[in-house]
Amino acid sequence: MDLLDWHHGRLSSRRLAVLVRHLPRDSALARELHGEGSEWTVTDHLLAQVADRLAEANWMFAMVHRDEDSEPLEYPEPVSRPGRPTGPGDEDDAGSPAGMPSQEELAVFFRL
Structure with missing residues (x-):
């Protein structure tokens, strides 16, 4: 998945939001937002x-x-x-x- 797809219109904002919302607990984004607590x-x-x-x-x-x-x-x-x-x-x-x-x-x- 390339984020440029969203910029070029090949990926909708809704689909991008759904993908981000359902990232696994051990993803880099979850760790950045919630720190060590994301793994608990x-x-x-x-x-x-x-x-x-x-x-x-x-x-x-x-x-x-x-x-x-x-x-x-x-x-x-x-x-x-x-x-x-x-x-x-x-x-x-x-x-x-x-x-x-x-x-x-x-x-x-x-x-x-």
Whole structure:
């Protein structure tokens, strides 16, 4: 496919828009527009969320069953996600805690 076809009238603007809209996730355009996040699927985000919850559950279990005179354990770090801060207590631009989706992202995910 040559973009000059669009310039010369052999490719309609609609067809070009459809081709661009349906580019694969790993295309150069998707990476340029969305960065590393373009490679993450919903499954990847859900799996990272499951890993975070499992680490928290293990931390809670260890805290409850530790010796009383031992030091408290550090809270587990969340799995790093593209475009998200990862430090404890960090917040993203929307004010959500690190690793947690914002209300807008949840609404889009659940199509509310």
